[in-house]
Amino acid sequence: MTQAFLDVRDLRVQFPTEDGLVNAVDGVDFSVEKGKTLAIVGESGSGKSVTSQAIMGLINRKSAKMTGEVYLEGEELVGARPEQVRSLRGKRMAMIFQDPLSSLHPFYTIGKQLAEAVLVHQKVSKSEAYGQARDMLARVGIPNPERRIKDYPHNLSGGMRQRVMIAMALLNSPELLIADEPTTALDVTVQAQILDLLRSLQAEFGTAIVLITHDLGVVADMADDVVVMYGGRVVERGSVQDIYYRPEMPYTWGLLGSVPRMDVDRGERLQPIPGQPPSLIRLPKGCVFRPRCPYHELVPGNRCDTDRPDLEPITPEHAVRCHLEPAQRREIAAERLTARGGNVAGGGADPDNPTSTRRTEDSTLRTDPASTASPATTTQEDPK
Ligand SMILES: Nc1ncnc2c1ncn2[C@@H]1O[C@H](COP(=O)(O)OP(=O)(O)OP(=O)(O)O)[C@@H](O)[C@H]1O
Ligand code: SF4
Ligand SMILES: [Mg+2]
DSSP states (O other), X not given: OOOOSEEEEEEXXXXXXXXXXXXXXXXXXXXXXXXXXXEEEOSTTSSHHHHHHHHTTOSOTTTOEEEEEEEETTEEOSSSOHHHHHHHBTTTEEEEOSSGGGGSOTTSOHHHHHHHHHHHHSOOOHHHHHHHHHHHHHHTTOSOHHHHTTOOGGGSOHHHHHHHHHHHHHTTOOSEEEEESTTTTSOHHHHHHHHHHHHHHHHXXXXXXXXXXXXXXXXXXXXXXXXXXXXXXXXXXXXXXXXXXXXXXXHHHHHHTTSOOTTSOTTOOOOOOSSOOOOSSSOOSSOTTGGGOTTGGGSGGGXXXXXOOOOEESSSSOEEOOOSOHHHHXXXXXXXXXXXXXXXXXXXXXXXXXXXXXXXTTOBOXXXXXXXXXXXXXXXXXXX
């Protein structure tokens, strides 16, 4: 069997706390090929950031238990020595962090930090390293990079810091880039500029990108494949077309419902998925989405309460974790589609670019679960 460039298998991360063991990542599997982008979506607390930190070897093993396998071009990282994983970071794999301050040192200038990142991995002179730092600052849209390299992180606005961090991650043209909410603090123009930069890096170097975002418009624009996470587990995965046009998991239906329709008043309030995300300390015995799922009664024998559904393949690419029969899922999907009046995008999205017609600032999965949408609102039209 050929192995993907990044191959994550049964990844688990547990944090012991005073209240009990937090199962932040609970058996996650996915893979990404070179030159491809995988988006990870899910409500706040579903384990997206912990998954990416685990891949990058950034989980503190003294305060967390981590098991499973992560292969980077065949090299296993979970069982590898910390220094071995450290030597891969920056050059072979890099991460854009959700919190810009977490990767910038407050005591050093931006220029010094970026130049150091170049010098660790490239045999170049100091002035060449500073030159690369300046060029990359310009590419991420920082005006006056000559002056900015002398600034300290606290001299910069949040948006500027985020761009510096993006520059840091891109400096050594990593083969794997994990971008955790890379454009959240940026305005729409800069966001588009950064996404273009990621695309050109990918085209030039065949970078594999794992993109974590709450913005479904960004997912549609950037991703080849999508993983939907809930309660530390992958509950559905597939191509971007599978997830936008043939979603089969009740939770995915809820997430997609948070995308506003173009043919209704923009003031329409997005409906939350009723209920709260699960406690990761006392996970339900059966399906982790059971307390919020309006469809559990359709499954005979209370299986949603007692049996954990497996992630079952529907096609080689598309897999779903749900006890409903496939025919039942499709029937519900069709009903919801009719109720929605066409497709979830409203206004007829292009099947090859699922949200191309509705790329708006509103097309985000809000981190606050109370602002994501109701599963009663939608599913999508099959383009075929
Ligand atoms: N060091 C830690 N100790 C205990 N629990 C933790 C730790 N780090 C993360 N968690 C918990 O693990 C869960 C998953 O967190 P994670 O940061 O991966 O969520 P996320 O999906 O990235 O959410 P968001 O969309 O808000 O960024 C959360 O419940 C979080 O509280
Ligand atoms: S397994 Fe049951 S509770 Fe879980 S999503 Fe499917 S129907 Fe809902
Ligand atoms: Mg996060």
